[in-house]
Amino acid sequence: MSAAIALPDSSGPDSSRFAWLDALRGIGAVAVVAEHLLPWFLPQLRPYWFNLGVYGILVFFLVSGYIIPTSLERHGDVRAFWVSRFFRLYPLYLGVIVVMLALAWWVPLRAEVPRDGSAVAAHATMLLDVVSVGGVADTMWTLSYEMVFYLLVTALFLVRGHGRSGLLSMLFAAGAVAVGLVVSGAVVAGGWPAYVSVAVFVVGLACVVSGCLRTASACVLGLMALALLLLSSRVPWLGTAVLAVMFAGTAIHRWERGGGRLWPVAVTAALVAVAPLWAIEGGWWWVQADVWLMTIALAGATFAAGMALRGRRLPRVLTWLGLISYSLYLVHHPLLKYFVEITGDLRRAELPYQLMMTALAVAAVLAVSALSFRYVERPMQALGRRLSRRSARRLQRAGDLRMPGQGARHDGVLGHEERQVPDRVRDHVGQGDAVG
Template sequence: MSAAAAQPVTAPVPAAARLAWLDALRGIGALAVVAEHLLPWFLPQLRPYWFSLGIYGIFVFFLVSGYIIPTSLERHGDVRKFWISRFFRLYPLYLGVIVLVLALSWWVPVRPEVPRDAGAVAAHATMLLDVVNVGGVADTMWTLSYEMVFYLLVTALFLIGGHGRSGLLSVSFAAGAVVVGLTASGAVLVGGWPAYVSAAVFVAGLACVVWGRLRTAAACVLGLMALALLPLSSRVPWLAVAVLAVMFAGTAIHRWERGRGRLWPVAVAAALVGVAPLWAVQGGWWWVRADVWLTTLALAAATFAVGMALRGRRLPRVLTWLGLISYSLYLVHHPLLKYFVAITGDLRWAEPAYQLAMAALALAVVLAVSALSYRYVERPMQALGRRLSGGRPRRLQGEGDRGVAGQDARHDGVLGHEEAQVPHRVRDHVGQGDALR
């Protein structure tokens, strides 16, 4: 490896400081997510259109997720422990929000994008919602699909020894996004059967991965299935492939930082993702206009770069706290905003002072509920997952990374995401030019 490729960016820093910048980035992403949904309903005159707050937020989150998740698996050195921790990190709150939305559907109906059939149940069970063309009962659940696809791919790559080729993977997915954008006008595999088949493969494959029977073969089948779903049955195929390019770019940055890779593939992948939607067959949304899309990507990349530059510095406590509760904040904020508006009525033409007061109150409610759900749902379930998986993870010989030693389990978690959706009325129906779906 050349000297240029091997130079680390900084000297080692204390673990707490090293983790704080990741939480701060999550906090910034979480604020962008909430603002994307709060402003159109409460303060529409403040909503920016020169960049997409929503896409900005999810790209920051996906970069952070790509940066830390593969390292988490390598640090565990045990895919069984990794997947048990994933389950208890993701599913308890996720299932709780589903129950809440369904229980209150007599008041605020479930969004019409959710099929009323068993296919929706199968898609929600696997979290592969968006990549099997099924809407989530909570609007923001769509990005969890790409977290799950990433986990499946990373597990397969880890077991076959291909997890070190992050730069090549990032460029490949980015080039794939361009090709898919030029050729695909939507999902090829439609109907309920992709959800049924993927659910069956998901359950059987993960059972093998967790219990050790045919583990590598099962992981490869799961990875290939996830890879096929991206261009063939996703709601927006080019975006699905581009998201994986962004996530593997985050991994490539981490490997470059540790002196185990080069940075130029990240630049190439970024350029390809930047042009992917510009001539895409499937498009037309305001957020894929060249000026908006490129500005949004540049801001997300700059935010991540600034976060890296400031690691080791003392960061605002509010940002790290928001990052800590970001998964709760991501999942609960949109249903809560719907319920809030159902009580107050349409606020878009109210007096500015009243809009501001209601927005502040709604934000306070969302933050309070998110903090409580983290304290009483997320944290206990994560602790239970660690106990069931056998305590603290062991380190693989030859795979240890001094740069992540001592990381807390909470930094392995799925990150907050957001759906780039601009409500046209105070329901789930949106203007055609604004809806991601």
């Protein structure tokens, strides 16, 4: 994601230039919603020759990796990056948590959520999956890898190691293969990784934002994120592969701008493709060779098609879905749970009734997502934007923050990319697909 939030003007030049990214998010969002909706509402239509949810999250992570590091580089403003991250991610995230806790008397929280302080600590950092803590909402676990990526990118930026995206993507991809061969799960278990990580996270980010020991603090945070990814993740090879995909997205952007080569992306794709085939921790249907390879191929082809169509006019519905993709990502799974709690099990219902309930559920998800974007996300983004600008003005007067060679120009990409959050899939309908 990006450094400073600036909501795009739909009539401005950047909105058409980067509409393909929103369209990709729209496609990814629809895929994830379909992966969660079909097993409950229309199980006979669920595809098994590829995984809709994993396909969607791979598209999301490619988009995220494509733009986040270069956006930070263009602004050169680490403080604004983290201010924007907080106001972009946390308000809706916390709102969903509050609602789900308030309704836990009706739909109990998942068993994977610890009933102790480790759950609070893990949710505070969003590092849920890399400390092996289940999220209050099923899809929250994917935010762990976004947060790990932010921490790594910040550290790399401050030590001027951010230009080696191709190498990093290959290293993480090779690491996914190696980790899968030797690690069967979290090496470091228990609640203490969550407690330690929240303390390091809070103190470290306070230093990064304030400027006190910024580079050293960012390096500590990056090393912590890497250690958690490798040692305490629920599925270490998968998390490492996700980081490989994200850095591959960055490498694609550098190649497109003439600052790198494309062959590291091909090597990364090949390594990620074979990572689960011999992994000790595997066995889910979606990591079987034919399904996994088809899912990766479709995600890569979708991203390539989006790039080929950049600058062209795209369906407004896709760009709109991309606009609300974070809300769609966070609210759809809880809403589907509540909907099924009211309607009862629909898997054996008559087809006309299934279709009617599906239409109602989709309408409800879209409506609530649009409202949460309008009344939660957008106002909080605007607040974060104002604070970032105020901070930037103070720092310009103090001559403090910008890296050498980084101008203070407005970057239309930044606000555009604030709408990106990836999705992945968990199916808790008894299909046996859940990761962890």
